[in-house]
Amino acid sequence: MGGPVEEPLLRIEGLRTHFFTSEGVLKAVDGVDLSVPAGKTVCLVGESGCGKSVTARSILQLVDKPGRIVGGSIRWNGATELATLDPAGEELRRVRGGEIGMIFQEPMASLSPMYTVGAQLSQALRLHRDLTKQEAREEGVALLRKVGIPNAEQRYDTYPFQLSGGMCQRVMIAIALCCDPALLIADEPTTALDVTTQARILDLMMDLRAQNDMAILFITHDLGVVAEVADEVAVMYLGRIVEHGTVEQIFSDPRHPYTRALLRSIPELRGSGARRRLTAIRGMVPSLRQVPAGCSFHTRCDHAVEGLCEVTPPPLRKYGEAHVASCHLDEVPAAPAAPAAPVLQVTERVAAETAAEPLLRVEGLAKHYPIGGGLFRKPSGVVRAVDGVDLTILPGQTVGLVGESGCGKTTLGRCVARLADPTAGRILYRTEQGDEVDLATVTGARLKDFRRQIRVIFQDPFSSLNPRMTLQQIVGEPLRTHGIASGGELRDRVADMLTRVGLRPEYMQRYPHAFSGGQRQRVNIARALITGPRLVVADEPVSALDVSVRAQILNLLTDLQEELGLTYLFISHDLSVVEHISDRVTVMYLGKVVEDADTADLYRQPRHPYTEALMHAVPVPDPARRRERHAFEIADDLPDPAAPPPGCRFHTRCAHVRAELCRTDVPELREYGERRSAACHHAAGLTLAGVGSVAREPQVDGRMAGRDA
Structure with missing residues (x-):
């Protein structure tokens, strides 16, 4: 699909994975072409039921019965044909985990509650690298440190239920990286996580990609996340790739109506405070039992041409270098902007x-x-x-x-x-x-x-x-x-x-x-x-x-x-x-309210550093702005609610902590103007960044905050 000239690390051509059920054949993946170049991140996006996860599982022959690969090619590293390997054979086992690692969607469900983190990490290490038990422990602890887990020696002996969702996902990443794979397949790795945890996991994955010179196939339905991490984007609908291009091409010049509809449905931060209706895609993804004829998206498309789109499958059109889309229309009319506030007065x-x-x-x-x-x-x-x-x-x-x-x-x-x-x-x-x-x-x-x-x-x-x-x-x-x-x-x-x-x-x-x-x-x-x-x-x-x-x-x-x-x-x-539906917003941290304000006031200028951090952790659906949020990141995971920090409970992660006051005195919830309050010792003197503000580097006692505080 218009990939680079040199042979990619992974090349998928005409992949078809079908499920043979009592109600008929379900074509979950129906002719997918996709390439992942070495050292790049390719995002596979689309709604649930479009075939993203089945495509990923097909690469390593992990598709559950009654599904199976019925056609196509999955060429690994220019030589090995993965689709024809024996699922139980030694060669495919060497590729799984050894050359290609995989992170699954639910970290809490993917890790066994019966075994410690170390036991599960050690099992993967000993299976692929022939290490002794002690060597596996040492390597496992080093991997936990590498993925940013504090007190790695102690965490090695804990059970998954003793860790947060973000920590469990870091463990999953450590297991996937235990053999230094050339390709990491990440199947919705941040879907169940908070925005702050999601931001840290995304940063971790990008850092590891750079350190290990690793490629990533990143599966998600969130185009805000795509804008943060992708080099290339493939948009999937009902078992087929409908658009493929660089991340800049997809976000600045989307050519398929489905891609445009996905982009319009993102609830962006606006800072206006005006509640707005979101632009939703009509209907829902059709059942694989009743895939529409012609263009499979025509039943939900605002630009479908009668007598053409519902009859004839669309051709694959090229719109520039490495940019293709499957649509009958040369130009898709721009959709009108969502009205400012049709939420009735x-x-x-x-x-x-x-x-x-x-x-x-x-x-x-x-x-x-x-x-x-x-x-x-x-x-x-x-x-x-x-x-x-x-x-x-x-x-x-x-x-x-x-x-x-x-x-x-x-x-x-x-x-x-x-x-x-x-x-x-x-x-x-x-x-x-x-x-x-x-x-x-x-x-x-x-x-x-x-x-x-x-x-x-x-x-x-x-x-x-x-x-x-x-x-x-x-x-x-x-x-x-x-x-x-x-x-x-x-x-x-x-x-x-x-x-x-x-x-x-x-x-x-x-x-x-x-x-x-x-x-x-x-x-x-x-x-x-x-x-x-x-x-x-x-x-x-x-x-x-x-x-x-x-x-x-x-x-x-x-x-x-x-x-x-x-x-x-x-x-x-x-x-x-929250901005799109709320008249007023209350922010909680470790059991206490830290800020309360009308929506417009809070988004225009937050009064508490925690609110600022939450606001800027939301992925921005614009690749050109993917580095902006780094100036507002907060350190570490949430402290143990059973032992909250003394003083201001947020001081261990705050980018604006000052001297001993924040560490010893509990801030009261004070009023700042009409109908708003905040629990911060320095709220009156801080100028925090609301939506659209220019990123700054907050100073703490003459140094960058949070990490050292």
């Missing part, structure tokens, strides 16, 4: 909110979890997951609650919904009659009634739905539980709610496995809203979804809010997502 609505009585007030809320202990033992410590939090939510408002994993966001949301009992503090909820009730003290039948009014949308659309229940049973269950409806009325209400969330009523008798991730999240939303709640706690509702599906779900939540008068507590680690 947001400015006027927020102005009205400021005069309203709060729907919810959280005062001094705490939730502590004991560590250790048991039937005959006292707890050895306590995790202060939420530690004295104040929060106010007005009617009709969306408050974004942001922070890294482990900062207490989900625990706070569960306390608000009374799915967890608070240790201390008050949760004051204003009833429809205008009275304030402390939900922290409510029990029994009265608590059940309030749970009807405060509902939760859970994070994972796959594990949060019972696979043995139909959609009617799943969505209708809260109606039965609260005695709201049954029989025919229940069916009618479920059908109406499914229609509201964009699903067909005839789906009611189907089971969750029949639906995509985006459709399952719509079911989750329908289940949450079926009781007519006033407040919805949305816990990372789009973090597990593709960028295009994410846009659809965010737009749906906004539409339902306007239609039903909902109030949201929207929990996320991604400030680019």
Whole structure:
């Protein structure tokens, strides 16, 4: 596909990998051409179900049954034909792990919980390098240091469940690198990680690529990540490459409508504070059982030509050196920009909110979890997951609650919904009659009634739905539980709610496995809203979804809010997502609120260094700006929530820490202007960088901060 003149490290030609099922042949990979030059990073992008992971697994013959390679060539290093090797043979085993390493998508699931990190690393080393147990340990510890794991000697003997997601991914990288491979295949290596952890993992991979002169095949659905790491980009849709070019060509001059649609659906940081509808791709990726004829994208394309695109497969057109696309059109018209705020008079609505009585007030809320202990033992410590939090939510408002994993966001949301009992503090909820009730003290039948009014949308659309229940049973269950409806009325209400969330009523008798991730999240939303709640706690509702599906779900939540008068507590680690849906943002760090402000004010100029770091960790979908965020990086992983640092809890990672004050005195949450507050000793004197600000090098006691603080 227009690759370089010299022989690439990996050349795939006409690859076809099919799955032979009882319902027919599913052509997951159907004629893929792809090259990976030595020392380069090639990103393979597309939505879930487009064949990216199957392509990667085909390279090493790791495709699960009933799938198998049925055609094409996979030429490694100009000589070895990988597609024809014996899957159980010595030659392919030598290539796997030895010459080609692979990082899988879920680090927590990919590592065995039964064995220590060292045992799993040692196994890979001894398998490929014939080392003694002691030699493997020494080499393993050195590898853990190389991938940036602190206290490597101690971490070598820990179990995966004792490590954070970012640390587990570093271990996976160490295992993949144990034999100095020439090619690293990384299958969605940062999908489940916080933006700050993701940024550090991306930097680590690029540093290792440079140190080892290694090529990377990087699989992702996130074009912001692509802009950070790619040299070349291949865009995949329904088993085929539809566009391929350099990263500059793909971002500055995309030629395929699918590529353009993916780029438009990214929720970019804007700094305007105006809530906007995202530009979503119409529909969803078709099932492999019903691949459209002609151009496979024509059913979702805004530029499809009737009588041509649905009949004739498009030719492969060349648009310059190394840039090709599979489209009938010579020129694709530019799409109009998304309107500034069709989110129905947001400015006027927020102005009205400021005069309203709060729907919810959280005062001094705490939730502590004991560590250790048991039937005959006292707890050895306590995790202060939420530690004295104040929060106010007005009617009709969306408050974004942001922070890294482990900062207490989900625990706070569960306390608000009374799915967890608070240790201390008050949760004051204003009833429809205008009275304030402390939900922290409510029990029994009265608590059940309030749970009807405060509902939760859970994070994972796959594990949060019972696979043995139909959609009617799943969505209708809260109606039965609260005695709201049954029989025919229940069916009618479920059908109406499914229609509201964009699903067909005839789906009611189907089971969750029949639906995509985006459709399952719509079911989750329908289940949450079926009781007519006033407040919805949305816990990372789009973090597990593709960028295009994410846009659809965010737009749906906004539409339902306007239609039903909902109030949201929207929990996320991604400030680019939060900006598009929130009127106000609250930032949490290690159980405490460190900043609270209206969206526009916070994005224009944050007051807390942690907010600044979160904001600039979001990948920017522009290759020309890929180095900007480095000036705002924060050091290390999140400290242990069971033993938070003294003084300001952020001082161990802060780029603006000063003298002993930050290390000894706890900063209070102080007001800075109207409707905003921050917990930083130096907030009044700091000029932090908001969206669009020029990167600077913050100074600390005359030196660069964070790393030495």
